[in-house]
Amino acid sequence: MTTGIRQKSGARIGGQLGRRIDKWVEKRLPPVEEATLSHRAIFVLPTRWGVGFLMLAGLILLTGINYQNSMILAVGFFLISIFVVNILIAYRNMSGLVIRFHRAASCFSDELAGFEFLVSASEHGAATVQLGWTPDSYVTLDLDQNGQRRAVIEYRCRKRGWLTPGRMLITSTYPMGLIRAWSWQDLNAKALVYPRPATQPQFKWSASLAEGEGKGDSHIVGQEDFAGLRTYVPGEPLTRIAWKKYAQQGELYSKEFSQPELDPDWIDFDAYQGMETELRLSTLCAQILELEQKGTPYGLRMPGWACGPGSGLEHRNKCLTALAKYPDHV
Amino acid sequence: MFKRSFDESPALDTRALVWMVFSLAAAAGAHWNHVPVWLLGFACVSVFWRTRVYQGKWPAPSTWVKGGVMVVTSVAYVFSTQAQFTVETAVGFFVLAYALKLLELNQRRDAFLFSFMTLFLLCLGFLFTQSLFVSLYIFIAMGLSFVALMAVNQSLKSRSIGATFKGVYGSMAVAAPLLIVMYLFFPRFGPLWAMPLKSSTAFTGLDETMSPGDVANLAQSGERAFRIVFNGPRPAYRDLYWRALILDRYDGTSWKRSFSQTNRDRQGAVRPGARTQTEQWDYEVLLEPHNREWGFALDDAKVARGAPFSTPDQLVRFMRDVKSPEWYRVINQAEEYRESAQSFARFSSLPQGSNPRTAEWAKQLRETTPDAGTFIKTVLTRFNQEPYAYTLSPPLLTSPNRIDEFFFDTRRGFCEHYASTMAFILRAANIPSRVLAGYQGGEWNEQGGFLVVHQYDAHAWVEAWLPERGWVRVDPTAAVAPQRVESGIRDAVAEEGTFLQNTPLSLARYNHIGVFAWATNNLEYMNYMWQKWVVNYDQEKQSSFFKRWFGDSDMKTMLMILAGVSMMVFLVLSLLTLKAEWRRNKGDPMVRLYRSLLNRMNKKGLLLDAGLTPGQALALAIKKWPRQRKLLRQIFSEFEQNLYADDAGGSPDRVRRLKRDIKQLALNP
Structure with missing residues (x-):
């Protein structure tokens, strides 16, 4: 579906379990106009680097035990503590984020539609988040305290009509990439997609x-x-303006054609x-x-x-x- | 179906690379004194190379070039370490691999791996020392590699460096309570398996063989060997003889331990019983790791607490080589003991025809002074009266009869020369004797009330067997240079100026300057407290800690306590994190009340959107429950007045009234 390079990363769950998760999320987080992320909506799991970090801590603890070295043990404990603190920071980074769908410009089928979202951080801190539907459309936002940002996310339109990309991903691995916090939100974003203009049209008339x-x-x-000139009425196509006349007299005239x-x-x-x-x-x-x-x-x-x-x-x-x-x- | 994958960009930006290089410098810096210097040079080269590649000035090295560099440096490393396989060489090899990894640092993946290597390398620094200052350095440097991780994760974009550092060190501070809990409660136990790698450096000024005349300059080190706290009275400075080794066998050039002595050193003697009258000193020793089994104690020592044991010769021994700081308590108990006839043979034998001049001299003197005590005094007087000199840079002894050469010709030497000669003379005169190696003296830290013994306090002396008194200490060095045992080696060589001459950077060298003395004293004190209370928290201290607070605990209880306390700390941290959210949700009581009303209506089947104004919501509600029209109007108008007022929230009185109204509302279909 997407042209971007797919990486084997994160939680890609397919099949039965995937559908179950979909259903559960659908129920837990119904579509809303404006989402404020809180403990109901934020999910947190370690990334593969987080798992690696814990393994490193384990290795260090083993070294500390086998060499009977107190401070190496302390480093092992310290890394575990840092990991735990990272979980809290990752959560805090997302918590209180307010997102609403602002508008979307219409576009032609097979083009990229731009969806505009308004995102603001909570009063207690700045945030760094990514949002989007597909990996190649992720937009990264750095939010200041209380600051509001506009995020334009592009989405490729496939079909004429109302385009509803549906549930979007709001995610972040802030601060160290060890923990991923994310939320799935359906903000009722939609855009109208015009038909794709025919490339070699055979025009017919009434x-x-x-x-x-x-x-x-x-x-x-x-x-x-050509029939004559009359005073230009705003709204008429510019191609109809008699530019020569305008140059001579400084007034706008429309060229009148015989019907x-x-x-x-x-x-x-x-x-x-x-x-x-x-x-x-x-x-x-x-x-x-x-x-x-x-x-x-x-x-x-x-x-x-x-x-x-x-x-x-x-x-x-x-x-x-x-x-x-x-x-x-x- | 929505998308559930989290894909990340694999690219690495400049900022990340810069911070990687910083953390590399910090991690390599932690090992500057135990890896070959050229390795650090190579790390610099690889930093430079990688920078040029990044700038686009040089092409990225191909696989062949990288492979070539890897092979060449590895081979060079194996040669420069003479293919030894020790902790030091392993760490050095890790540094090499780490520097090489920088050359192929292209993607996020590599960067994460590199950061993990940085953290591991930093923690390996503790294998060599766990002092307060090294610990501070390592933990601060870890903060730097966390910043590097943030840079890799592209979390630095909108934040200033100052804010980032504040954030990282702030979160390290938050992690501290959890760290402390785990450090205190995580059950300590012995090694799970023996590590194949041993450290090659012996961190001690002592050796198992003593061959005076081999070196022209005594290597000295200002490093600390151990610390002592006396419980009760302190001995006089000149009695601070810290015994470690008995060298009983002389082979013509050097003094060594015989096999019987080695075996005796492995036997445990009984632990002391009740305190006795003869008990003089009671002290605790905090030993620095030195990779040997030896402990140190004064005469007649009995180990009262701690890991080591006492041997029949009142030496202190550990079951294993000491690899981390150890603590033990010793009390002095004089005890009568006997030497078997076999032992006397061992303490009296000399190689045939060795040092004939000295042997002859000793025999003649013994004939004129048959009393052993008088004999010893006479010899010491000779050392004192004749022009013998105490020096740390004596001439080399080249003749096969070294003792003859020293005793009659050169007459210049340090403790080893004198001890060796004295023991030889006693044996030649048929007085059983043995050479003792250990430390003498120390430096009092008045603030901490403890004594620090440094490597440069290493000393050798003699013990002679007098039938009526047992083993008696005889220190010929004291006869030559009384300052050596009265006030330490610094004063003994003050004129010569050779104290710590090989280590100009050692702070101890400048201790005669007031400020330096004050500073080293205070640093030493802080370091002592750190070692005593933090580093030395071992199995024994942990079990007494548990006993005091939780009663007798086995491993299972300890783990449960660990889990419980950790959970508590985590809970507190989580609540602090959730506080903001909770406060926000709680918000203003009027808003809460309004929300709860809408929720209630939603449950009853009226689907209201949060974005609706109270007016719109009212219209919908009236449509649904026409009978409650009046009450609904009243409630909603009250809300409308209060929700958007400047002093939002309204008085508690109004809220209460509104609550009552809402209660009356019957939302039945």
Whole structure:
């Protein structure tokens, strides 16, 4: 699933036991809007280096006993004590951390969605934590006392629609890497994923148009069919501004084009009859993006829903949202 | 299904490398005086090399280069240690492996391993000494390697160095109580198996053979041999003869122990009974490890407590070589004992035709003075009156008849020369005699009330058998240089200036300067307390400690007590850790009350989110329980007023009233 190099580390439990743990965590830590980490939510286990550290302490104790050396024994005890203190520090580092999902920007399928989280440390101390869903997306945060930080975690979108990455890992091996403290939290993070724009789209236009003239050239002709100038209305695409005029007079004018007889700016879901649904949505998406780029006003017709005509980022997002949510777009 | 793996980046950053190098310096520094110097030089080279590689100035060494360096240095090391297999060489080899490991320190994995090696190397420093200052050094250096571990774990990013050190040494302080509990309560027992590695260095100024004339300069050391605390009166300084070895066999050049003496040294004599009238001194000895079986005591010693035993010759012996500080208590009990005829043969024999001039001289003198006591006095007078000199740098004795050469020609020497000559003369005159090796004198630490005996106090003297008095101590050195036994070797060679001449760094050398004397005295005192109370906490002390507090305890009880007390300490530490969380959860009473109300409603089936405002929650609650509308409104409006007020919390009175209202609330479907 992920492209990052997988290391054999930590607790990777599969199968029956894994499902059991999943269920137990699901029950113990239900999804919340804002998580404050406390003893209910924090788990602590030694890392493999922690186990190694204890083995080192054991070796030192053996040396101390066999050489009847008090201070070597003391070092062995000291390492064990340090290990215990590390457990407490690791816990303290995580305890009181407050995490909430802030927002996520929408993205196209197969891109990386950025999820924004707000993380703040408790009043009693600073913290160093990592959070994320997959190892290659882990974000490391160093929090000051009472400080709030924004963490943007990227997640690869696979499918159009609502993306809910689910339970995320908040973890830390602070301070010495001997102990891992972690928590699993489902913060109801979600992002809307637009369909992936088709790479080599075959555009079709409204049925009425397709019957009359040839394929979709007419609107380009129509655009070039210059009719005159009128005062610029904010919100109109910048490509329509008569820049020469602006240079001469210092005022903004829009170029007015004669409206073609047929309505070429309607992007129609029904125009792609017989196409596989995802490909159809991808093609529509590509169409919207192209028109948006050209600055042509356009509208989108979906079954039982229509939007437009218009242009601009807001309009575009509205149309793309409808594509993303299809068939629940109404 | 969510992801349950914790993956870590394998890379190592600069900061980690820098701290690794620091901790390497600290750990190698702990062994500077027992590994070959070139090994430390090699460690420096490997630090330099690794730094250049890190800077990208030099290419990373290939496997072949690393392997080559490893083989070359290992072979060089084996040659430089003459392939001996001792603790020192093993530690040296560990240092070598450690320096080599730095060259291939590329990943987190290596760095963790390296840090563990650092910790182990540091703790091996205690094999050589456990003094207060070395202990402090080692524990502080361990803090440094903890900082290095933090750097490896990338925990230093946002923290200043000062804060990091404060954190590390702070957590070491927190670990201290747990350490103390384990140190006190962990049951002590003997070695589980014999360690194959023995230390090669004998930390003693004494030797089992004495061949005067072999060396032109007596090697001296300012190291401490043992300390003594007297319970009750102290003997005079000139009576502080600490006996360790009886050398009874002379082979023409050196004095050694005969087999019968060696066997006798292994026999235990009975422990002393009730205190008797003749008992003079009662003292405790705190012995530094010296890798021999010997203990030290005054004449007529009987070991009263501790690991060693007394031999029939009133020497103190251990069952094993002394590898860690030992404590024992001795009382003096004069006792009549007999020597068998066989023993006298052993104490009277001399090799045939050895040192003819001296032998002849002795025989002639014995003929004129038949009384043994007078004979001894006459010989001592000769040493005192004739131009004999006490010196630490005597001429070498090269002739086959060394005693002749010394006694008649060179006349310059130290205790060994005089003791050897005296014993020879007595035997030649048919008076049984033996050479005693041990220490004489010591240095009083008035603050601690104890006597410190150093290696440079090593001494040799003679015991002669007088039928009516038994063994009598005869010290010819005292006749030559009375200061040696009256006030110590420092004064005896003050004119010559040879005291500790080989060790200019020894603090003891400057003890005639007031400040130095004061400082060494105080350091010695602190060190003594450390050894006495901390390092020397052994099986015996532990069992008396348990007896005092818990009654008689066997291993099982001790382990249970250890577990119990450790758990208690851990519990206290955990509660301290949880305190912040507890306080936060407790929070303000109004908030708690509100939360508990929401919880109760949640249980009754109304799913309220914590993020909702009281207004929103109220609307939902009214929808669910329309009958309780009035009461709900009243409660929620009260909450709304108090929860967001500046003086949040409200008066206890209001909280109480609200509680009562909530009680009345019947949340039945």
